[in-house]
Amino acid sequence: MILVTGASGNVGRNIVDELLAAGERVRAIARDPQKCNLPGEVEVVAADLSRPETLQRALRGVERLYLWPAFGELQGAVDAAVRAGVQHVVLLSSEAVTYAAGEPHIACEKAVAESGMSWTFLRPSAFMSNDLLWIPQIAKDGVVHGVYGSASMIPIHERDIAAVAVKSLLSVTSGAIHSITGPQSLSQAERVRMLGEALGIETRFEEVPRERVRAQMLLYLSESVADQVLAVRASMRGVVGEALPTVEIVTGRPPYTYAEWIAHHEAEFRPVLQL
Numbered sequence: 708m709i710l711v712t713g714a715s716g717n718v719g720r721n722i723v724d725e726l727l728a729a730g731e732r733v734r735a736i737a738r739d740p741q742k743c744n745l746p747g748e749v750e751v752v753a754a755d756l757s758r759p760e761t762l763q764r765a766l767r768g769v770e771r772l773y774l775w776p777a778f779g780e781l782q783g784a785v786d787a788a789v790r791a792g793v794q795h796v797v798l799l800s801s802e803a804v805t806y807a808a809g810e811p812h813i814a815c816e817k818a819v820a821e822s823g824m825s826w827t828f829l830r831p832s833a834f835m836s837n838d839l840l841w842i843p844q845i846a847k848d849g850v851v852h853g854v855y856g857s858a859s860m861i862p863i864h865e866r867d868i869a870a871v872a873v874k875s876l877l878s879v880t881s882g883a884i885h886s887i888t889g890p891q892s893l894s895q896a897e898r899v900r901m902l903g904e905a906l907g908i909e910t911r912f913e914e915v916p917r918e919r920v921r922a923q924m925l926l927y928l929s930e931s932v933a934d935q936v937l938a939v940r941a942s943m944r945g946v947v948g949e950a951l952p953t954v955e956i957v958t959g960r961p962p963y964t965y966a967e968w969i970a971h972h973e974a975e976f977r978p979v980l981q982l
């Protein structure tokens with residue numbers, strides 16, 4: 708039995724679909740099973756990673772676990788998995804572990820690494836799905852506001868992270884660390900332009916003062932993390948990063964491009980097209 712946490716999320720939802728397609732028995736947890744909208748073949752158990760006592764039923768008979776990184780709250784879930792006899796954990800981590808701002812992810816990796824279970828860490832770059840947050844701005848007037856528009860990253864399609872996760876669940880290699888990127892280095896401004904071209908509308912990226920963006924970030928990040936994230940982004944201005952071959956090596960197919968990601972998310976962008 709494989710247990711998928713974060714199953715309604717960008718990555719977890721794709722893991723569920725791939726595991727079902729491979730004929731695996733899948734159990735998932737959701738804090739509210741009524742809302743998670745998973746396929747009928749999935750056994751959904753109400754549980755919360757931050758409340759380990761709720762995990763007992765979900766973990767019964769589970770051999771392999773895809774673990775969503777509940778920041779600051781994962782130790783209890785890891786301990787519960789050990790008690791339940793889970794053998795292998797595939798942890799969603801982040802490339803941010805190489806920056807100081809990645810501290811919450813480093814703590815998640817540490818909890819899993821010290822658990823005694825065998826593990827695989829997934830360290831993806833920025834998710835392409837982050838750009839879904841631009842939809843309201845694109846729908847309004849096609850102008851996406853932000854800071855450091857020329858900052859490049861090599862964003863990754865959530866399906867590719869899921870594909871690497873599924874390979875790691877089905878063919879266990881203990882201690883593997885998969886750093887995962889998409890196929891091309893793209894700045895924010897380039898991605899906004901590509902979205903406009905694909906949607907057939909005028910779009911552009913517009914710089915706003917760093918302090919304005921920082922103030923918004925402080926609504927959900929600490930000062931030190933916000934400053935580190937902004938510093939990393941600033942350091943990526945005009946930098947062309949190197950795409951990693953991980954997705955192709957692990958899955959046997961190349962990672963999806965940003966243009967393919969846009970096409971896969973047409974339904975979410977449809978309200979923009981109707982304007």
Ligand SMILES: NC(=O)c1ccc[n+]([C@@H]2O[C@H](COP(=O)([O-])OP(=O)(O)OC[C@H]3O[C@@H](n4cnc5c(N)ncnc54)[C@H](OP(=O)(O)O)[C@@H]3O)[C@@H](O)[C@H]2O)c1
Binds near residue numbers: 713737754775832833
């Ligand atoms: N965005 C990026 O660029 C990026 C890059 C590298 C790594 N990451 C990592 O990826 C994570 C996001 O993954 P994602 O996009 O696949 O997820 P997501 O779309 O943000 O969805 C969150 C998922 O986590 C579940 N969840 C949240 N809190 C939970 C809790 N206390 N107990 C049980 N389940 C809980 C939710 O389940 P229910 O609501 O159904 O319970 C939902 O399925 C980030 O948190 C970050 O750590 C992100």
